[in-house]
Amino acid sequence: MRSTRRRVGALLLGLALTVPLAACGSGGDGAGGATTLDYWLWDDRQLPAYQECADAFHAANPDITVKISQTAWAQYWQNLTTQLASGDAPDVWTNQSTYYPQFASQNQLLDVEPLVQRDRVDLSAYQPGLSEVWVKDGKRYGLPKDWDTMALVVNTGLLGKQGVDPAQLENLTWNPADGGTFEQVVAKATVDTSGRNGLDPAFDKNNVAVYGFLPEWADGANGQNGWAVFAAANGFTYLDKNPWGTRYKYDDPKLAETISWFKRLIDKGYAPRLDKQSSVANSELLIAGKGAMSIAGSWTILTFTDEKVKQEFAFKPVPAGPSGRRSSINGLSDAIWAGSEHPEQAWKWVKFLGSADCQDRVAQRAVVFPAITSASQKVDAAHQAQGRDVHAFTEAAKKDTFLLPVTEHGTELNPIVQDAIQSVVLGDAQAADALKEANNKVNALFK
Template identity: 30%
Template sequence: MRKKMAAGIASLLLVTLMAGCNSSNDGGGATDSGAQKSVTISYTIWDKNQQPAMEAIADAFTEQHPNIKVKVDAIPWGEYWTKMSAAAPAGMLPDVFWMHGGQFMKYAEGQFLEPITDKVQANEIDLNNYASNLVSIYTKDGQNYGIPKDFDTIGLAYNKELFDQANIPYPDNTWDYAKLAEVAKQLSQPDKGIYGFGAKLDTQAGYWNDMLANGGFILNDDMTKSGYDEMASIEALKARYQMILDKASPTHQQMTDTDSVEMFKSGKLAMIFDGSWDNGNLASSEIIKGKYDWAPLPKGKVKRGNIINGIGNVMSTKGKHKDEAWQFLKFLGSKEAAEITAEMGAAIPAFNNTQDAWVQNNPDLNLQIFIDQAADATPYPSGSKSYPVWFSKEAEIMSQAWGGAISIEEGAKKVAEMMNQAIEDAK
């Protein structure tokens, strides 16, 4: 019965995606003699907050290419990859769609993405317009598959009201991890359900940054060895978990029941690590709007750690209108599209020297910290065949440590062993 139910759900998801995503059609076909054929191509994203900006970009594109209309569909992150996974082998992926670094290898390996290397070599697009550490995220075996859309780094969001009430100065670039822990204790009022910091179980917007700052690493430079069992990494993980033990942070169970971002939005957390992509989400809360700001991540023993990642725009290898899809993909990578993204406050555009408008879109917030941290940030560690295997298992093991079933050190060493085996198996 469960197998039949699962098959039915998968079929339903695929039908839904086929109807909404791969909407390429002739749109009435050719008109007068010499007129171009009218087509509609699909563009699928996962962030509804960015949909207005993406639609504005699509409209600007259609103004220049009247025969090509673009249908923008937004599928929530929680459903996006389920639907894409069903659509890919069926040849029903959208014409153009968002790609995440953590999913890239799977789709490139499956030959579901159209390579654009020939376009790059023909100088149809210049990848030097984007930071090299973003271009590399969507490159495999020397082949280019994606055009960087935006980038994100991690910041320390803080509730100014809670700091004011405690008469504590706001975080700034002098803070280190000891100061973060100290102030988190001072701001915590567990009896009122208020905590100083959300020491959640998280990688990109969580302890990966701690590990890097403390001199540890996630993977070594050639991605052949895990860094979870390095003492510097274990020390950083223990320090984060200690804030839970000190009641300066909610428990793992509390943050499982209610995510730390939602706690922050409701005024129950004084500080969280969060990504630049989430600023619009925080600003949507009437409780916290106007009462929060951003600071750089604290300094560690070695450096200020930070993970940089970025969405890439890609096109399907099975699209019905590849020429038109390429024209749109190229436009998405243009300065004009980047400026629309920035001016509408959707995300930090990847195109060089177009980020200022994104910062100026929210003049009351210190968004410049996300730009400033990018230069020294570490790329999201997804560029290996083993990544999809070890990443899916990492949280299973670390959740046992965060829940208290095993020690932090034991959990970290188990993750390292699992990662190293996944790397070996992928050779």
């Protein structure tokens, strides 16, 4: 009796242990050669567009089903790496230029170059410069899917109250010495609690109600959302060679000049002090009417033009500096896991994602600018139909763009450079010294 009971107990225990294990096994193949592909992305705003692509893909290839998983950016890379380490990664995932080098160097990505050659994929259909980002030593680790550029986002209502004509903002100039016409506008847009703006001699910089400009200081090593467009306009380049450079140039005086100018802007009260800054995102502060201008990426267009937003916003080109008007251009790609059991089907899906068929669907929703030039133009049209003026982003993509750094150790640079820049704007260190020290630490990673 006892032994029977024990056996039943053991059996149940065995079942309890093995059932979840079986459920863990990689996304199952159905009967009759049907394949399920796992596809990951992070942007919830883009999910509906890609779900539509997945449905269209399934309709055209009934034996392949694409299962999309969306995880927020903050957990995305951690989850992905954990899955890769456990040998159960998604077949295809959305890749980003700072993160992908470590996957490429650890042989986690499928080289699609032979497939591109075999199927004669037309790489010239993509926005120039985007497809090369994903090539290392002749191997291609993905097809471009979209791109983003930067612009100045301005609260036209607040600026209008200070007598700034939006047309004036099309051709702002900037330099690290006196800040050019841009600083004039920032000063005018800054208003203290008594209603005096930054140009008023009686302006009280200790009691500011609206800041003229909201800089971003939690911006890692590339400054995409804050200092990068200014530093580039001042002639700064990140690296000896991009992509795949091995010597960073954060000690360039051009960068130090730029950060020092920001520090002076803060000292004048036109931008919030870092030690008294809000923990809330700049976009939220702008929407709450606490700031008049900031730098915004094209992926945030719908954030500012949402119907629920009470303030009126417009997108203007970033200011032109001594080295011209420079916006970063950054792209994402779709990559195939080297360990995928269905590389051929995964390639088919990636090819579809990078095709006009899918990118036109994405374009219709106007969430991002697709990598295919023709689809991108459709986004522009979709925005115009809605009365949204996004020329600042599309014009920026046409010339003088710069790439965000694509190198090894991408994530390790972030805290080093970010800490150095923060210590400068806090007034704890001189820009030249702090950046030189940070640069030495950064370059030591490549030895």
